[in-house]
Amino acid sequence: MEKQGKEFSRRRFISQASKIGGASAVLGVSGAMGLFMDGSGEYVEAKKPDKEKPQKSPKKGDTFMLLNVRLESGYEYENGYIVATRSVIRNLEITKGTISKILDLKESYRKDLDCYDAKGLLLLPGFKDMHIHLDKTFYGGPWRGAVRRKNIFDIIEAEKTLLLELLPTAQERAEKLIELIAGFGSTYVRSHCNVDPTVGLRNLEELQKALANYSDKISHEIVAFPQHGLLLSESESLMREAMKLGATHVGGLDPTLVDGNMEKSLQTMVQIAVDSNAGIDIHLHEGGETGIKSVNRLADLTEEAGLQGKVTISHAFSLASLSESQAHEMASRLASLGISIASTIPIGKNTMPIPILQQRNVNVMLGNDSIMDPWSSLGIGDTLEKVHLAAGLYGWSYEEQLSQALSLATGGITPLNKEGKQVWPKVGDEASVVLVPASCSAEAVARLPKRAAVLHKGVLSSGELSYKKK
Template identity: 75%
Template sequence: MNQDSKNFSRRKFLGNACKIGGVSAILGVTDAMGLLMPEVASADAGEKNANHNIKKPGRNSSYMLLNVRLESGYIYENGYVVATKTVLRNIRIDKGVITKILDTKASYDRQLDRYDAKGMLLLPSFKDMHIHMDKTFYGGPWRAATRRSNIFDIIEAEKTLLLELLPTVQERAEKLIELVLGYGTTYVRSHCNIDPVVGLKNLERLKLALANYSDKISHEIVAFPQHGLLLSNAEGLLREAMQMGATHVGGLDPTAVDGNMDKSLNTMVQIAVDYKAGIDIHLHERGEVGLQAVRRLADLTEEAGLQGKVTISHAFSLASLTEGADVEMANRLASLGISIASSVPIGKNVMPLPLLQKQKVDVMLGTDSITDPWSPHGIGDILEKAHRAAELYGWTYEYELSRALSFATGGITPLDEYGKQVWPKVGDAATAILVPASCSAEAVARLPKREAVLHKGVLSSGSLDKARS
């Protein structure tokens, strides 16, 4: 580390707050592929419930969920996990919290509303930790990705596209929220463009969309300088976005796009410190250029006291680490609580996600683009991303598939690594999904329909059948 780096102390961070200026822009759009809508879309569920005059669980409801299948342990043969044990239970939910888990023969208050899970498996709901809800074609006419030869081509194209999509940002975002809810996602971290083209308008509209679904989904928002923090002179805009409620400050390829790694990273980290916010940077840079940025960001994280608050999205350069260096880097990231958000890319450089997870790095998954100017392939299903990881890394056995669920749930699994039941417990939020599957391993491998999606007890998507008396 050079002398300038050594002098880059936390005290300097805290003392160098810049005055807020400029206008902050965040885009918002959603896309338009009806074929991608899951069968459990909330609109369909609402229609079904209306037709049967079934009361749906709401925010302050107290009710029983009957005949719920819960994982209870692993079955071993010759020292290997070969199957998963389950039991049926009745669960009481009060104001969004699980208050009782009962044997199906135990008595309960029959004055409560009762819904029959019919033996379906209860799993933790999903977290999509990298999605662009403000910048998608979803909800409108089909469009493939924008033709480009480099990142600057698409940045230039966005200067027109963002204005074209601006009038329907909120509408598209709400349709995208419905889409991911139907797939069982009840927590999103949405990146939102901050650039001189649309000012703060996309952020304003994205916040309105998320507010309309606040009882069904939780969220974070990353103020993302898609056109370059330095390249588009976006610092003032980012600061305004943080004042408007963005939870994380973003960044983009500090060398390839901004042309000055140290200044770009320092500016991003300074904003995070000034607003006591998190960081989530898009780092597509490969090879040594990208690794230098990872190392420098790790140093800045330590110096600024941002441990546990920094995420590197994509982090493609980690795929180029040699044996030994990969473990060293993973240990450094884990020691600082720096997480990695990945869309599980398919390509010539396979990301070392299993190694990162083994070394206790928090690995999060995201769907990233949902048919937007950058890619048409996202379908909005975070469980499909865990399924892809299982295929990519050759996880075919019961235990491996069972543990792969953690990628989709933000680390929560019904069983711990030794097969002890750890979820759900009394006192947990009733944030879960019901699927027609026998166990987590089957769910990851077979991608069953999400029949019902609960967020803090609220039926966010799908349907629940009233239990017969």
């Protein structure tokens, strides 16, 4: 371990990291790694907590010290190329959910406060899952695969039975799913929630109960989602009621394929948003020319209605059909209107032009979407894994590429900017953070280490912190 206040590179850290690398490879995200750095700089197996005595942890409103936290401090260069990331160890004071002090190890700190030892773990910004369906998951119950279907209308029909079957346990399952994504480091979630004639507003009510129970551990937005078609299921009045009950965004679904009338479907969705002073987040699965027409028309309506910065297109698979020049042109228009793209990093025949969207400053957000629900069986709930998949898909293997890729999981925040200057954390930043056994962001994206502890506004939402007795 370095002397107090001295910086060191990832390569100097690698001798320590190699001792946990094997465990990381075997255990992966789901393994109970339990390895921490002791006072001599060696990684040792942590003692298992005494199950009879609950471990002390930060609560809402607490002021406390988080000691020996690893922060990224800059890049190292060789022959003009970034080859490593430097880091330092610091002590943080956290006051009522905010980082109030960042102290060099030589600086004194308040010994009267509760102190928790991070033991050299790396601090990352909390992750944001910006597209998930918490309200209709099979998760939390017995294994159940996705519904077999020929087309979207088959599963819409199947949902009319499944939603009623799941309704009695909707809150319980949503809470289990919240615990899952929080355990992977998500401190913010945007959940789509079915609003349709089958369940009316009951899924929304159950989801709101679940989110209220976990309000200290995760922040949220809710999209009122007409899964069975805004026009097709005649859900406009229900959608308006959902907005009155606290939904933050108006949803929509394939205006041409499902609703059969692109113009009326989009106009209705936008009007509800304007009347409710709310944002929009539409599911747009439609590909090719049909999907592109919807994107362009929604862009027109966004400008006409003054909804700049308040519109998200989820999936937007049609963008994958654009040529490179067309993608640049489309991305420029989306960026000028503040229209975001929420993606699950789909892997298939056509690849989403996410690097081009980022180059043009489009806000690209990631989500896990379906977690063991009627539509898909494959989601695991880990937003960092989505970044890892993006890195593989787009060939991001270099240190700075992996480091900057973290922004996809954090709402655009990275500890270092592209020039290698430390920009996070700063005093005054929200203490929604993730602690991982890694040397830097690049390693975290590449290796997917265990999330040792997750804090949401200073409250321990998942994992454990080592409490130091006063």
